[in-house]
Amino acid sequence: MAQEYESRLRYERAFDPKRCKASVADSIGFHSHQCRRNPWKDGWCKQHHPDTETERRRSREKRRLQKLGRSPAVQLQAARQEIARLKTEVSRLKAHMAENSPPASDAR
Numbered sequence: 001m002a003q004e005y006e007s008r009l010r011y012e013r014a015f016d017p018k019r020c021k022a023s024v025a026d027s028i029g030f031h032s033h034q035c036r037r038n039p040w041k042d043g044w045c046k047q048h049h050p051d052t053e054t055e056r057r058r059s060r061e062k063r064r065l066q067k068l069g070r071s072p073a074v075q076l077q078a079a080r081q082e083i084a085r086l087k088t089e090v091s092r093l094k095a096h097m098a099e100n101s102p103p104a105s106d107a108r
């Protein structure tokens with residue numbers, strides 16, 4: 001969540017209500033200043049509005065989980081589960097066939 005700008009030191013500019021109220025770091029990351037964009041909603045610009053930031057965080061988490069799902073370890077685990085499921089199914093079918101197959105005839 002973006003922090004609201006407030007001027008703490010003498011050389012910092014005073015808060016400007018006509019601009020986005022987010023506090024952003026300068027290029028070095030040492031000082032911060034008020035965001036230069038125009039307010040979009042609730043005094044925040046589109047980029048720094050809490051709703052936008054929540055949505056951005058959600059899509060980042062979704063991409064992270066998708067990437068995690070493509071990892072070899074997770075795919076191996078899924079493959080092992082599928083193999084176990086198929087083995088169970090095969091043994092169930094074998095039991096079913098043994099019960100329902102006609103008795104083997106030795107008349108040739």
Ligand SMILES: [Zn+2]
Pocket residue numbers: 020021022035036037044045046047048
């Ligand atoms: Zn902003």
